[in-house]
Amino acid sequence: MSFFETRMPYIWKALVETLQMLGTSLLFSILIGLPLGILLILTNKGGPLSNRFIYETLNVIINIIRSIPFIILLFFILPFTKLIVGTTIGVKGVIVPLVVYASPYVARIMETALLEVDRGVVEAYRAMGISMRQIIWNVMLREARPSIISGLTIATVSLLGATAMAGLVGAGGLGDLAYRFGHLRYEVDVMYVTVGILILLVQGIQTLGNRLVARFKK
Amino acid sequence: MIRLEHITKTFTTKKGKVEALRDVSLEVRQGEIFGIIGYSGAGKSTLIRCVNLLEKPTSGKVIIHDQDCTSYTEKQLSAVRKKIGMIFQSFHLLKTATLYDNIAIPLRLTGYSKEEIRRRIEKYVRIVGLEDKLDAYPRQLSGGQQQRVAIARALVHEPELLLCDEATSSLDPETTDSILELLMEINRELGITILLITHEMHVIQKICDRVAVMESGQIVEQGQVVDLFTRPQHPTTKKFVRSLYRDDLQEEFLTSLRRTGDVFRLTFVGDCANEPLLAELSVQLNVRPNILAGQIVQLKNASFGILVIHLPGDQVQLNEAREFLASRGVMVERMGIA
Numbered sequence: 001m002s003f004f005e006t007r008m009p010y011i012w013k014a015l016v017e018t019l020q021m022l023g024t025s026l027l028f029s030i031l032i033g034l035p036l037g038i039l040l041i042l043t044n045k046g047g048p049l050s051n052r053f054i055y056e057t058l059n060v061i062i063n064i065i066r067s068i069p070f071i072i073l074l075f076f077i078l079p080f081t082k083l084i085v086g087t088t089i090g091v092k093g094v095i096v097p098l099v100v101y102a103s104p105y106v107a108r109i110m111e112t113a114l115l116e117v118d119r120g121v122v123e124a125y126r127a128m129g130i131s132m133r134q135i136i137w138n139v140m141l142r143e144a145r146p147s148i149i150s151g152l153t154i155a156t157v158s159l160l161g162a163t164a165m166a167g168l169v170g171a172g173g174l175g176d177l178a179y180r181f182g183h184l185r186y187e188v189d190v191m192y193v194t195v196g197i198l199i200l201l202v203q204g205i206q207t208l209g210n211r212l213v214a215r216f217k218k
Numbered sequence: 219m220i221r222l223e224h225i226t227k228t229f230t231t232k233k234g235k236v237e238a239l240r241d242v243s244l245e246v247r248q249g250e251i252f253g254i255i256g257y258s259g260a261g262k263s264t265l266i267r268c269v270n271l272l273e274k275p276t277s278g279k280v281i282i283h284d285q286d287c288t289s290y291t292e293k294q295l296s297a298v299r300k301k302i303g304m305i306f307q308s309f310h311l312l313k314t315a316t317l318y319d320n321i322a323i324p325l326r327l328t329g330y331s332k333e334e335i336r337r338r339i340e341k342y343v344r345i346v347g348l349e350d351k352l353d354a355y356p357r358q359l360s361g362g363q364q365q366r367v368a369i370a371r372a373l374v375h376e377p378e379l380l381l382c383d384e385a386t387s388s389l390d391p392e393t394t395d396s397i398l399e400l401l402m403e404i405n406r407e408l409g410i411t412i413l414l415i416t417h418e419m420h421v422i423q424k425i426c427d428r429v430a431v432m433e434s435g436q437i438v439e440q441g442q443v444v445d446l447f448t449r450p451q452h453p454t455t456k457k458f459v460r461s462l463y464r465d466d467l468q469e470e471f472l473t474s475l476r477r478t479g480d481v482f483r484l485t486f487v488g489d490c491a492n493e494p495l496l497a498e499l500s501v502q503l504n505v506r507p508n509i510l511a512g513q514i515v516q517l518k519n520a521s522f523g524i525l526v527i528h529l530p531g532d533q534v535q536l537n538e539a540r541e542f543l544a545s546r547g548v549m550v551e552r553m554g555i556a
Binding site: 124131145218 | 270272292295296297298299300302303304306308310311312313314315323324327328355368371372375381
């Protein structure tokens with residue numbers, strides 16, 4: 001049997017697992033990170049809901065989570081993972097730490113992107129009698145789209161890197177496959193193919209990101 | 219239509235309290251163009267933001283159409299602001315939206331129908347003269363064109379009052395004039411009252427009916443533009459007026475002229491500009507004025523003339539000459555040193 005016939009099913013399965021982990025955790029990270037980023041902007045000094053206590057608390061929590069390397073975070077929050085999804089292993093078990101890892105990152109990306117939006121534009125819309133809620137959605141997020149997307153592109157690539165460690169809790173994925181076959185079994189062919197796929201994935205993500213940025217930038 | 223009563227505004231900063239506005243009162247009348255002039259830091263930006271309550275005054279009242287709006291909620295203010303347009307020094311357009319969308323988005327958010335939005339945009343884009351640029355993005359437009367988009371964006375809400383926050387300060391002189399023309403047209407044709415702030419006396423000269431001069435958070439002088447130009451009282455006002463026509467003389471030159479008489483600035487307003495007063499002066503009093511400089515200043519609704527003359531003679535003759543000119547309605551000032 002050729003290499004492809006014997007190993008392809010493993011590689012395929014690993015790719016699907018990686019994409020599942022990446023897609024799901026990215027989705028949840030955005031769902032959590034986006035409002036957090038907006039909250040940071042609103043409660044920051046000079047923001048419309050300026051509140052030092054909320055801002056500083058959020059700020060510190062985000063910095064703490066971002067200082068913990070993913071491999072440590074993965075084990076550190078095991079009880080929390082169990083509480084949320086009922087298991088600590090498999091794809092399900094790794095999604096929670098991935099989301100915890102990426103959400104603060106996304107929140108910072110949102111904060112930075114929204115801070116870049118010209119405050120004068122916001123003032124102009126306030127002067128037209130448009131509510132802050134509408135301004136956030138239709139002015140700030142709209143104007144920040146290019147920066148948000150280019151930030152998310154970077155976040156997606158580093159999230160892809162983090163999924164490589166998912167093998168430690170039995171979630172599989174490309175990184176795990178490359179480690180098991182390439183390092184433990186010394187079947188370097190499999191490692192090369194997986195690394196090749198990872199390279200293509202990163203290229204694809206970056207290209208897609210760049211295209212979207214260009215489209216929104218105008 | 220707008221009355222500001224005893225407005226004060228104090229900002230608290232790390233370095234302590236800053237009084238941006240100190241007991242400012244003014245009234246903008248229906249249909250006029252009212253200008254506020256001052257150097258940067260005089261408080262005029264804060265003042266114009268108090269009118270639509272983007273800044274809440276620390277004390278005092280903002281009265282719009284006899285309604286005290288000072289303590290309105292955000293929701294009530296939103297209704298008031300829809301009747302007050304505002305344009306800015308740096309335009310504040312959405313960079314990622316076309317000209318059409320830049321004007322349409324605020325209308326959509328206000329809840330107008332698609333047809334109504336299209337109708338209004340077509341109407342007002344024609345007024346600002348950009349009907350062939352609907353698909354352009356702001357960065358493809360010049361500064362003057364971007365300001366026109368901002369003006370159209372304000373006009374589509376069909377406001378009663380337009381606030382202009384240094385609207386021409388980032389534009390070159392020619393573009394400034396074209397935007398000023400447009401503002402005058404809007405004021406005349408659409409009956410929109412305009413309140414503007416500026417640091418350029420040229421803007422006041424060209425389009426304003428009345429003017430207030432601000433310094434250190436206070437209004438130091440206000441009135442009809444022609445009165446302020448011809449009879450400035452406060453030193454700051456004088457500085458602004460003089461910024462338009464520099465007729466100061468060098469000290470050396472002035473001193474040498476004063477050995478044989480004195481040098482005066484004559485301001486001619488209204489009827490007295492039509493009489494040959496200097497000729498009469500030499501016939502009746504036998505003094506021979508020598509004209510050093512002269513200029514006609516064109517205001518929006520009036521014009522006046524300025525002459526700088528040297529009058530030879532002794533103190534008695536000079537006093538007689540001054541009295542003669544003053545009796546004919548000419549304002550006479552002894553020239554100072556540059």
